[in-house]
Structure formats: C-alpha cells, structure tokens
Amino acid sequence: MASSSFGRRLVACLLNISEAHRKDLVETVARAALYNNKGVRREGTTVLNIFNDRDYNRSVITIVASIDSIGEAVLSACEKACGLIDMGAHKGVHPCMGAVDLIPIYPLGEEVGVEDCAKEARAVAQGLTERVQGTSAFLFGWADSPLQRGLAQRRKEMGWFKKTPDLQAIRPDMGPQPQKPFGLTGVGAGPYVMNCNVTIDTQDMAMGRSIAAALRESTPEGLPGVQVLALPHEGAVEIACNVESVKGSPTSQTTAGEPWPCFSIAGQPYCHVPASLITARVAELAGREGVSVKGTALVGFTPRECRGLAEFALSQRIAEFWKEQGRIRM
Secondary structure (H helix, E strand, C coil): CCCHHHHCCEEEEEEEECCCCCHHHHHHHHHHHHECCCCCECCCCEEEEEEEECCCCEEEEEEEEECCCHHHHHHHHHHHHHHHCCHHHCCCCCCCCECEEEEEEEECCCCCCHHHHHHHHHHHHHHHHHHCCCCEEEEEECCCCCCCCCHHHHHHHHCCCCCCCCHHHCCCCECCCCECCCEEEEEEECCCEEEEEEEECCCCHHHHHHHHHHHCCCCCCCCCCEEEEEEEECCEEEEEEEEECEECCCCCCEECCEECCEEEECCEEEECCCHHHHHHHHHHHHHCCCCCEEEEEEECCCHHHHHHHHHHHHHCCCCCHHHHCCCCEC
C-alpha cells in the first residue's frame, strides 16, 4: 500500500441517494464530489465505490477525503443530487425520506476521532440546509449531541419506517418542515458502519421478518451492532443489515475461536461482526424452514479495506476509482 502520508486524517462518507435506475445521474452526483463547477479536480479526494440497487432505487457512493476537505466534496454531491432527484416521483421498496437520504461520516484511522467527524457532520447538515433552500436534516450518532441517539432510533422518531411518512408531523433538527422534492436527510457520525445484505430463496416476508428479528442486536440472541430489515428483492427476500462497529479488542469478540476484524480510532479498539457470520446465521435460521441462501452482498468495504483502497487511490491520484477498477456493483 501507499505511504502513510496519504492516510493522514482520512474519513469516509457513505452517501446514500434515492436513485439507482439512472446510472448516469448517480455518476454525475459522484463526480460532483470530485470536481468543482469549473471541472477542476479536488485534490486528495476519491470515490472508491458506487453500489446501485434497482429494486431499492437507492445508491451508496463511497467518498473518501481528509477531514479538512470532506465537507465540501459531500456538499457538492448533495447539491447535485437535490437538483436531479425528485422525491415526489420516487418509487422503490427500500424505505427512504430524502433525495439525499443519509450522510454518515466515519473516521478511517488513528488520526481522526469520532468527535471530529461529528463536528464535520453537523457542519454538513447546516451547510446543506443553507445551500439548498428547502432541505432539512436530522442528526444521529455522535453528531446528535448530547444524546447520541442511534440511526435506527432517529429513523423511527422521524417516521422513516412508515410506508408513507407524514412530512408535516416531522420536526427536523435543521432546516424547514420537510417537503418534496427534497424530503428529509439523516446526517451523522460514528465508528464505521458496513452494509451486509443476505438474500434468501423465498418470497415469504413473514419468514424474512422473523429472521431479521433474530439477528437484531436488541434481541437476546442477536448479533452486536447489527440492525436489520427484511425487504422484498428481485423475487426473493433480502435480509439487509447495518453492521455497526462496536468497542472491543480483537479477542473480546470471537466466532469459532476466530477474532472478529478489528481496527483502532484514537487509541480505542473497535471490531465488527464479519459478513461470514451474518451469512451463516441467516443460513441456519432459513434452513430450519427449508429455505436456502441465494447470496451475500457487501455494500462497499470493511473499514480496513476502505482505508487501504483509499490510500492506494490517493497515492495513484485516481479520483474515479470506482470506474477504473470496475467496482460498480449492480
């Protein structure tokens, strides 16, 4: 990998936008993070990956830059997205409330603390509501000071899980009453969160919801840091997991004697449930009902992968890394 000088103060934003059918539009939003309105490249910024899901009509754009420059890159992408996506016309099976639905910012190493990301996230939320008139935002995680309410809790409070959210009942943290076409954007910070989706070969949503409930962190036999939804997907059911990093050393969480993947933020060790364990648990639960697993998709990267690829992309001055490496995962 590249010299550590390229890794200083790196953070990642996994920008979630409510569009996946128009690939050119999504790539236009990604490029807005990389180039200013005169086409001049922002140094030290790369887009590592674009994950598109047509059924969800949702894309996740992985933007990496230093903590000092991530804000402008993300805001430029958000401005572009808000100008191109109309939530009044959006259709998809994944719950969403905003043209830009989610802006999480994560530290990628020792040089940046979670509180630094929280401060930047609050600035991004403020900047979005100022630069795009009519947008509004709620805060979650470390950005939600002093309560630090988690994303799942904040989404529930905002009505995000409802089939048709009542925008008039929402009280955003920043900006006006949410309105179409922009909707409502969640902005937050914390240790890295992965997305791991496991598809089971059934259309039985009740079974999917039962498996999701069994995996969820809040249940007795659940997995630490795992938040789960069951959603219809391409004629099957997808168990869609947000995998939060949890505090702990490599030996504090193990599976079959193997330590969980671990990384460090400001001297504090964190680890996360491996995708292999999530897949195995889903396979076990589905297998009891005679149903098999069709496949597993990791949306983006593990924290360690994200850091390593970012250092490589920046050392090679590759801005559109997703394109050159063929990393768009449809």
